[in-house]
Amino acid sequence: MQKYRLDTIPREVARNRLLNAVTFHPRRETVAVIDARGRVTAGPVNARRSMPPHPAAAMDGIALRTKVTRGASPTRPVRLREGRDFTYINTGDPLPENADSVVMIEKVNILEGGWVELVEPALPWKHVRQPGEDVAAGEVVLPAGHRIRPVDQGALLAAGVEQLSVLCPPRVAILPTGSEMVPPGLPLQPGQLREFNSTVLAGFLEECGAVPDCRGVVPDREEALREALVSAADRCDILVVNAGSSAGSKDFTPRVLAEVGEILLHGVAARPGRPVVLAMIGETPVIGLPGYPVSAYLAFDWFVRPLIRHWYRSGAAAPPPLLARLGREVQGGPGAEDFIRMRVAHVNGRYTAFPLARGGGVTMSMVRADAWLRLPPETTRLNAGEQVELEWVRTPAEIERTLVLTGCDDPLLDRIGAMIGRLSPGWSLFREYTGQNEGFDLLRRGGCHAVAIQGDLREEGYSGMIRIRVAEREMGWITAPTAPEPVSGVEDLIRSGLRLINRPPGSATRDRLAQLLDEQVGGRLPSGWERTEGSHWKAAASLAGGTADVTVGPRSAAEAFGLRWRPAWREPLDLVLPRSVAESEGGKALIETLRSRDLREMAAQLGGYDDSRAGEIIDPPFAKNSEGGRWEL
Amino acid sequence: MQKYRLDTIPREVARNRLLNAVTFHPRRETVAVIDARGRVTAGPVNARRSMPPHPAAAMDGIALRTKVTRGASPTRPVRLREGRDFTYINTGDPLPENADSVVMIEKVNILEGGWVELVEPALPWKHVRQPGEDVAAGEVVLPAGHRIRPVDQGALLAAGVEQLSVLCPPRVAILPTGSEMVPPGLPLQPGQLREFNSTVLAGFLEECGAVPDCRGVVPDREEALREALVSAADRCDILVVNAGSSAGSKDFTPRVLAEVGEILLHGVAARPGRPVVLAMIGETPVIGLPGYPVSAYLAFDWFVRPLIRHWYRSGAAAPPPLLARLGREVQGGPGAEDFIRMRVAHVNGRYTAFPLARGGGVTMSMVRADAWLRLPPETTRLNAGEQVELEWVRTPAEIERTLVLTGCDDPLLDRIGAMIGRLSPGWSLFREYTGQNEGFDLLRRGGCHAVAIQGDLREEGYSGMIRIRVAEREMGWITAPTAPEPVSGVEDLIRSGLRLINRPPGSATRDRLAQLLDEQVGGRLPSGWERTEGSHWKAAASLAGGTADVTVGPRSAAEAFGLRWRPAWREPLDLVLPRSVAESEGGKALIETLRSRDLREMAAQLGGYDDSRAGEIIDPPFAKNSEGGRWEL
Structure with missing residues (x-):
């Protein structure tokens, strides 16, 4: 090497x-205008024919010579006879020989027997489109180097151009x-x-x-x-x-x-x-x-x-930047520009941007990215709250119809994002696992629309919050095939010496596990206590891949990878969102999804969920040890 | 009727x-991922395989078991032997059996004979991508109703998805x-x-x-x-x-x-x-x-x-509006919304929007439109200077690379727009015939970059302006085939009773014509004095179409339509632009075009131009009766 x-x-x-x-030295070729969409003109294109080619009616009405209407007034209307004095004409029709004006049909008083009456004189060339009014023969229709749009095709055909020279790609x-x-x-x-x-x-x-x-x-x-x-x-x-x-x-x-x-x-x-x-x-x-x-x-x-x-030979066409506030500090390295994938939350009319995971090989991060943030070489850090200019990947309109759900991690919650757009066209959901505390922190700072919580929790100052049940989930010990025996409790875990995948600091499951270790094995920590993965699902994937032996997670994750699972506890899985969000179009879409048959079907398919109260509003949203509490199976 | x-x-x-x-009830079909760009997912798409499928190196370096590096320090480096203690590994390669860490090559001190030295211990799972780190089998890759982009195709293939169900269009x-x-x-x-x-x-x-x-x-x-x-x-x-x-x-x-x-x-x-x-x-x-x-x-x-x-079942994806200042008042009708095609000038960092011609049949106006302005039913008028939100047709980046040239009308000037992009990629030019006075007014208000002028003129307070010669042009009498004899002066015109197409009020050619009528026929006005067309070229098209008999214009317009032409006078045709514009990227592109061989070729092709001073700076820009004056042929 x-x-x-x-x-x-x-x-x-x-x-x-x-x-x-x-x-x-780009090659050129001649293509029919009808096939030219998206192609680039090799040179300027001029009109071959005037449009309109002849004087034409600009209104539905009657065509006539202005002189026959001379002196017309409400008190002395002029009577005209079809064929002799005027001709009915439709918009776009060529003006008859000798006619020099069109009177719109709304101003024509139609009588019996082919006669009409006018109460004011016609003006010369009124409501008449002159030859070449739109484009005159020889005028430039498109410049060189122009990418042809449908409206350009229309103008070319109108101007008598049927073929044109374009650059080969x-x-x-x-x-x-x-x-x-x-x-x-x-x-x-x-x-x-x-x-x-x-x-x-x-x-x-x-x-x-x-x-x-x-x-x-x-x-x-x-x-x-x-x-x-x-x-x-x-x-x-x-x-x-x-x-x-x-x-x-x-x-x-x-x-x-x-x-x-x-x-x-x-x-x-x-x-x-x-x-x-x-x-x-x-x-x-x-x-x-x-x-x-x-x-x-x-x-x-x-x-x-x-x-x-x-x-x-065309210019760059970067869209205007998206102005956003940084929701979290961003760090770059020295001596080079940094390009950072961002997700953007649109809450209460404000854009707030957060860096996504930065691993270069992460194809999913490109699927999930809303925008790019560029840090110039001399900038190695931007603080939360700073105003930044982002280059969007998803359009601002798409970002505005995206709900951001933070908080705890659960496979069923991930599925909501895949369902919401089916029930509420145009809406999508971005999931970020932050743990509950950081989730609430983000909620307060406009960084998300809702927080997923597990179990019960006390929350001070929760006025204006709504809590909605997703399901009750079964949590337990997930053991890899590498382990001789399935783990079914903390004593097992410590005794076996198996390698754990833990949840990250701030996670309720991690806290719960620490509490069990304190209570049952005097606070001894298992091997791998500090090792975490991005989600329960990814932890299960690592177990299936053989790089660890055991984790604590929902039954659904274990079943998906065919891993052994032993029950530990059941807990409610709820969403908390501000009343203002719940009443917004996006919030309604989210609640509709929670109450949908699709969610119930998905819960059944994943396994390990009790959806009997899915979509119910839990009141009060936070409590000490109410019905929402956590209990052993 | x-x-x-x-x-x-x-x-x-x-x-x-x-x-x-x-x-x-949209039909569905299964397509290969490689053919799925632009298609819309019929349902959520889940990963079939974890990516990476196995623990993999996240860096180029050496793979090893962390325990062999225990205690390494600068004073007590650990020596390792290739094959026994470590393996060289490239980014993305699967981790060898039993290895649990990668040390990046930059931290490896390579010795002779297959030995290396480390001065700090390796950390477990450092620089290792866990199985499923990017996407774990069963995770949602794309939601339902998602339009597939190239990055989505990448993520699907990475996740083991080779085919998927999409909606038929x-x-x-x-x-x-x-x-x-x-x-x-x-x-x-x-x-x-x-x-x-x-x-x-x-x-x-x-x-x-x-x-x-x-x-x-x-x-x-x-x-x-x-x-x-x-x-x-x-x-x-x-x-x-x-x-x-x-x-x-x-x-x-x-x-x-x-x-x-x-x-x-x-x-x-x-x-x-x-x-x-x-x-x-x-x-x-x-x-x-x-x-x-x-x-x-x-x-x-x-x-x-x-x-x-x-x-x-997808949402609207309207781009964010373009904020602009109205450069001219806009009127709508009562009782309904009005949609008005706008052109937008970007001058000195400000967007200023002007309504385009409003005739519904004008295909060229769709080619020329930069944006739409919507007037709600209750709004029938917006004043110049008001801030408006526009829906763009051309992107803001395209608008920013568009020069707006107002002032007098000439076929050669129109051709500049067709040339500029060839010489200066990405640049285009928007021509609007406003006459000279309105052109200067627009220039002062940020509504254009340059004004085309003909003949000589006095301009007070011209400091900071540059004037550049385009050509000298031959102006004369253009007569339609409908007329028995070609017109060659105002006396002819009055005597013959032929129908004139005049230039609009404010045009220098119209003023010149009025002066000649005053001097030679006692101010008598010809038939058609109030009739105007959008440009010299369009007037010639109307003559060719038989709806009028005579006009005054450049030889080029007459020749293009095979009309008879008799000389009247010669005059310089120049551009006036602020020094700040002349020194900008766009101004340089414009001046480069004026000095190009393309312009001279075009002038020769159109006929009736003397380009011997094309691109010269005329100093002083405005004068009383200097060399720039107008004179008879």
């Missing part, structure tokens, strides 16, 4: 170096690398990984008007990569290699690129996405993207999109 | 009436009506019109995820329409009829709809787009759109788009 240093070139400098190295090769990578559709052997970045990158390319050319997976041999690069450079306008751009032992992409072409740079001062490599093979630019999905997608934005705009 | 009244039902009420009448019939309408591609006979609305509507439908089914043109016979409706209702989920919804003599769509189905309403309280008809044929909704393009597109937005969202 060798270590080598990446460049730390500012992103802007890197992009300019790339664009300056490239001279594209650039052909972009996508070369996935890695002997362990298997394309979608083929079976996976142990140790192999699904190659999905090509699919994502191909989608991005199609969205920005390029034609992806997905090549087969290139195995980890320098010779194979060399051949693949040279052959793709022959056939394509841009090459995207994924991955092999970082500094691991198999990352020989830079070395091979230096052999068959010329390296422009290796490494930009931006995180994640830093280990990108830019090169030229002859006239063809090559972008070596990092393998981690989020890094790859960012580096695609930084270098591949600008290349495609360069091809079309 | 009969007159009948349209309903004036508020748009919101009309839409709800339609949506309440419709119950869709609704099939929407487009029925164009009108015996005079001819589809694109077929030759036009006199009196026939190109049917282009179907192409526009089909593009809109594809953009919002529906499948357009473009039917042939339905001739103006009730029976033909009846048959077309019934047959389309049989095969499609939604019917769009265009047009026949207004109250002209051929507009029997409502009557036929009432026979074969049930009318929900005919007419909404919104302009333009008011004469829409909504109906049901059995279970199938029918939207009768007005024929005027702008009205049709608005009514499409109001009723067809919501139906398609209803099909997918």
